[in-house]
Amino acid sequence: YERSLAIREKALGPEHPDVATSLNNLAELFRATGDYARARPLFERSLANMEKALGPEHPNVATSLNNLAALFDDTGDYARARPLYERSLAIREKALGPEHPDVADSLNDLAALFYITGDYARARPLYERSLAIREKALGPEHPSLAYILAGLAATNAAGGELDTALPMLHRAIAVATPERLDALLQAEDALRRVHARAGHPELAILWGKRAVNTMQARRAGVAGLERETQRLFVESNRGTYTALADLLVAQGRIEEAQVVLQMLKEHELRDGFLRSDAKDPRSTRIELTGLERSSFARFYELREQQAALGAERRALEIKRKLGAASATDLARLEEITTRLFPELQAAMVGFLGSLNERVLAQRRPGQEVTNVKATATRLRRAVLELARSEPDSAAVGLQYYAMDDRLSIILTTPGAPPLAREVPISRQRLNEQVTRLRVLLNTAGASADERPLKQVLAELYAAMVAPIRADLEAAGARTLMVAAYDVLRYVPVAALTDGTRYLVEDFAVVSFSDSAFQLPGDSSAPEWRVAGLGLTQPIEAEGLSALPQVRAELQGILQQPGIQGQPWLDQQFNRDRLSAVLTAQRFNVLHIASHFVFTAGRPDASRLYLGDRSPLSLAEVAAQDMRFDGFDLVTFSACESAIGGGRDSHGQEMESLGAKVQNQGAQAVMATLWKVYDESTAKFMQEFYRLRAQPGTNKAEALRATQLEFIQGKVRRSSAKAYTHVYFWAPFVLMGNWR
CATH class of the missing domain: 1.20.58 (Methane Monooxygenase Hydroxylase; Chain G, domain 1)
Incomplete structure (x- = not known):
């Protein structure tokens, strides 16, 4: 699309209608994949070109209007979308006539807008008219009918007419050929909603x-x-x-x-x-359960037949267009189109119509679901393995995910099936709480009044911990492996409080990633040999301040009893040095004290600054397949590590860092949830490494013990004031093998 646009702009000029077509096509790609920011200016430019070149009443202008309206529709800006849809419909009816298939498209899109805004009385006649036009123009078996049928069925279901909705959705599934994934997805998801609503x-x-x-x-x-x-x-x-x-x-x-x-x-x-x-x-x-597979076996048989006939029909149509089709080919094409395909679709509709009764008859109240082929998740396997190999850790798994109107918590323990608790708090409210927390920590930092900060932490405790606190105590839990989703990944779980105690005062808290293929394995190396890499200088172009305490941080770590290693600072810490450290096999801990800046979803723009102040992007780490094999821990003691941010950020950048480094060989990763204070971080890291070097202490225990020392005021600033504020001790996140 981009190459086509460039060629047309150069050959025809930037305002030619063909350029507008290329702009529209590229914009449609971005819209379909959810990249609305890049789609909108392309749609707007395409519309302007079309109107100027062809006049305001041309059908191509209607197409541009419809596509721009669809973008506003997708982003929830219905007030802007509706007049564009209505103008597009008026142009098409006038220019093409009321029975043209393009008119059906405009009717369908306008109906969908009314449906999503709850105006079912206006949506239904538009869907019905769109369906009638399409059926008349293309026949009752055409795959494009699936979109309209799904929309009309959803409208009827929303109005309480479930009996009419289901046959329409069954027909939508039947006419949507296997390659029409968008239509299939829309119909299947609509069936999920209709059946959920029907109980x-x-x-x-x-x-x-x-x-x-x-x-x-x-x-x-x-x-x-x-x-x-x-x-x-x-x-x-x-x-x-x-x-x-x-x-x-x-x-x-x-x-x-x-x-x-x-x-x-x-x-x-x-x-x-x-x-x-x-x-x-x-x-x-x-995977489907045994009952689901047996119930759906006929569906898959019909789908395979449909796919085979579809492929044969496409091949015959190509031969016909090329003038290479024999009389036998043409007869076969006619047979597929007029008899075999309609028969298959009728069989599909009949099967789906009887599916409800058979599934409901097979699943009686109290009957257990059996024969689920899906293997245990990585979290489940980790909990079971740790119960066997390190029972004293009493490790359990906690998963958090938010729906529109509630938070679901799944607790995985070794001695029982997973259990779930649902908390009546909306996703919007959780997002507001997490956003407020991040603002307090990232803007005010250690100067933030702890009262509003503790209030937010207590509210999150009430939602995330209080509902399962009794379950944790019943399980005898001591170590919490937390797998959070969405913005909950930004929550410093260790700092959640009931108003009197922080969670870390009762449990060790570590992060678990479902996407890291390594599970907590053997205990970590008895003696740590640390490669310390650091940057002390500012990055002026980025507005990143100097890190004067990095030198003391690395020196302090290497002076701890039981710790060996070597530091490299500033110009000594370059790409060659990093490569040499990764391949030397002399070290089993990599400690990087430098700026790490994240851009949500952009590994090419997310970068670590080396000591010579050159950036190393995560995309380069992946492309060069940098290996961290043999490293028991990789620490990013970085000013901006794992913080990411932005409107579209959901914490995946922090988890991605840990998962990426683990999947390239490291056992564990430590990073920070917000911008950390240089001096306190140096002291925190020195104490963490000192405690970890003590016999029998694993990484999770050392992290918890360090956090407790900060909470209890045992670690003090140069001004003799203690580092008890949450800002100083709570940002550190341990991911991966915490043993």
Whole structure:
């Protein structure tokens, strides 16, 4: 698209209608993948070109209007979208006539706007008229009918007419050929919503799984696009995954929900930073239970037949267009089009119509779901392994994910099935609390009044810990492995408080990533040999201040009993030195004290500054396949490490850093959640390494003990004032093998 646009602009001039077409095509790609910021100016320029070259009443202008309206529609700006849709419809009716297929498109899009804004009375007649036009022009079996049928069915369901909605959705599934993934996804997700509304959770889950697997296949189609475009695509479709997980949790099918959440986490982080990893989560699928597989067997048979006939029909149509089709070929094409395809679609509709009764009859109240083929998640395997190899740690897993109207918490313990707790707090409220917390910590820092800070931490404790506190105590938990989703990844869980005690005073708290392929393994190396790399100078172009305490930080670490190693500062810390350290096999800990700046979803722009002040991007780390094999811990004691930020940031950049370094060989990673104070961080790191060097102390215990010393006022500033403020001790996050 970009090359086509460049050629046309150069050959035809920037205002030619063909240039407008190229602009529109590129904008459509960005819109389809959720990259609205890049799509909008292209749509607007395309519209302006069309109006100037062809006049305001031309059908091509209507197309540009419709596409720009769709962008506003996608972003929730319905007030701007509606007049554009209405103008597009008026132009098309006048220029093309009221029965033209393009008029049906405008009617469908305007109907969808009314549906999403709750105006079902206006949406329904527009959908019905659009469907009638399409059926008359293209026939009742055309794949494009799937979109209209799904929209009309959803409108009827919203109005309480479930009996009419289901046959329409069954027909939508039948006419949507396998390559029409968008249409399939829309119809499958609509069936999930309709059955959930009708009180049929088994069928809602079945269609939710179908929708997730269709999304998996659809994601493969954007695999070659820019990482930011892929990230936005996943972000705009995350509801497909979370809605299924929510249904599964509500039915007590916690382990299946955990598999879905692991898939979502893998997608978020791969499309942000992990794209070079060999294992591609786009190939994974959510498994059906035994009952679901047996119920759906006929569906897959019909789908395979439909796919085979579709491929044969496309090949015959190409031969016909090239004038190479024989009489036998033409007869076969006619047979497929007029008899075989309609028969298959009728069989599909009949099967789906009987599916409801069969599934509901098979799933009686109290009957357990069996034969789930999905393997245990990495979190589950980690909890079980730690119960065997290090029972004294009493490790449990905690997963947090927010729905629109509630927070779901999943607790994984070694001696029982996972359990779930649901908290009636909205995603919006959680986002507001986390945003307020981040503002307090990132703007005021240590000067922030601790009263409003503790208030937010107490509110988050009430939502995230209080509902499962009794469960943790019943399980005898001592170590919490936290896997959070969305903005909850920014929460310093160790600092959550009930008003009297911080959580870390009762538990060691570590971070667990579903996308890191390594699990907590053997105990870490008995003696640490540390390669210390640091930057003390400012990066003026970035506005990054000097880090004068880095020298003392590295020297203090290397002076601790039981710690050996060597430091390299400033000009000594360059690319060659980093490469030599990674390959020397002399060290088992890499400690980097420098600025690490994140840009959400942009590994090419997320960068570590080396001692010679040159940037090293995460994209380069991936492209050069920098290996961290043999390192028990990689510490980013960095001014800006793991903080990211921005409107579209959901904490995935912090988790991606840890997962990326682990997947390239490291056992564990330590980073920070916000901009840290140079002097206190130096003291924190020295104390952490000192405590870890003591016999029998693992990384998680050393981290907790260091945090407790800060809380208790045992570590003081040069001014003799203690570092008790949350800002000083809570940003440190330990990811991976904490043993």
